[in-house]
Amino acid sequence: MSFPALPVLPVLQADCGDCFALCCVALPFAKSNDFAVNKPAGTPCANLREDFRCGIHTQLRDKGFQGCTVFDCFGAGQQVSQVTFGGRDWRTDTGTARQMFEVFPVMRQLHELLFYVAEALTLPDAAPVHGDLRRALTETEEWTRADAQALAALDVGALRERINTLLLKTSELVRAKVPGRKKNHRGADLMGARLSGAKLRGANLRGAYLIAADLSRADLRTADLIGADFRDADLRGADLRNAVFLTQPQLNAARGNPQTQIPPTLTRPTHWT
Incomplete structure (x- = not known):
């Protein structure tokens, strides 16, 4: 075709x-x-x-x-x-x-x-x-x-x-190509949630409220992040490679560090330590 x-x-x-x-x-x-x-x-x-x-x-x-x-x-x-x-x-x-x-x-x-x-x-x-x-x-x-x-x-x-x-x-x-069962947190209230090291590969996080959530070292590869609120979320050491529909504003709103892995199409925010 x-x-x-x-x-x-x-x-x-x-x-x-x-x-x-x-x-x-x-x-x-x-x-x-x-x-x-x-x-x-x-x-x-x-x-x-x-x-x-x-x-x-x-x-x-x-x-x-x-x-x-x-x-x-x-x-x-x-x-x-x-x-x-x-x-x-x-x-x-x-x-x-x-x-x-x-x-x-x-x-x-x-x-x-x-x-x-x-x-x-x-x-x-x-x-x-x-x-x-x-x-x-x-x-x-x-x-x-x-x-x-x-x-x-x-x-x-x-x-x-x-x-x-x-x-x-x-x-x-x-996300269907990701093996195993995927978590569905679409629109979930996860403000301040303790998700350090969480296995969220291929998860549905569309519209989720992740304000001030601890996502340090979390695996977010191939997760659907469209509309997710990352204000003050801790992404230090998190893996966001191949995250679906991740935007620059979402990264800018979060906290990260040199160990945070992001898609090559996006820019590491200057305020990340």
Whole structure:
């Protein structure tokens, strides 16, 4: 069976130099362990400079803005700034502000979906659904090039639901190749759980709450980690090679060390000791 060539995807990694600091303006955040202050959606962060750069970028964690170091737009910021709005920024072209801030969260979801689908297409064991995945990739990529009005009207939730069905099938096909019985912790509350050295190879951890969990030296190879919350989770010495749908933000939110093994496509966070 032959498939059409994959579309040329937008960059799925943030490039803040080509973005008008949309994550610092469009999105809200609440005072918590992740953010030092409250900020409503559509209001620039107090730390944002006139040149769209962060005034405390090198001190974010020290200043109580750990959440900023974890967030990743998957390249949606520059796509909205440079493609959807053609390089018009919300400060000099104030008429674009409201719609730009409305479109950014939609684009972020589209880029995240592209990231997952593109990964699924690299997995040989998911070959039975590659055809549907390619069609989903093409459709989603086309949406990233739509105009602002169309993006604002898009039912991105329905699109996510359809694609998630394919991602779930991908996960099942890949994890089925792991020998033995696999643990199912989908959506489980594992906050603070003591899972040091746990054998979680091929486990289903989709949407699991792993906040502050001890996963040191745990075997997470080929585990489905889509949507798992790793905030402050201990991944020191853990093995995440071939983990399915692991993202950079998840690693950024966790704690690790030089012994933590991660997929070659991801980057070891600078705050890991």
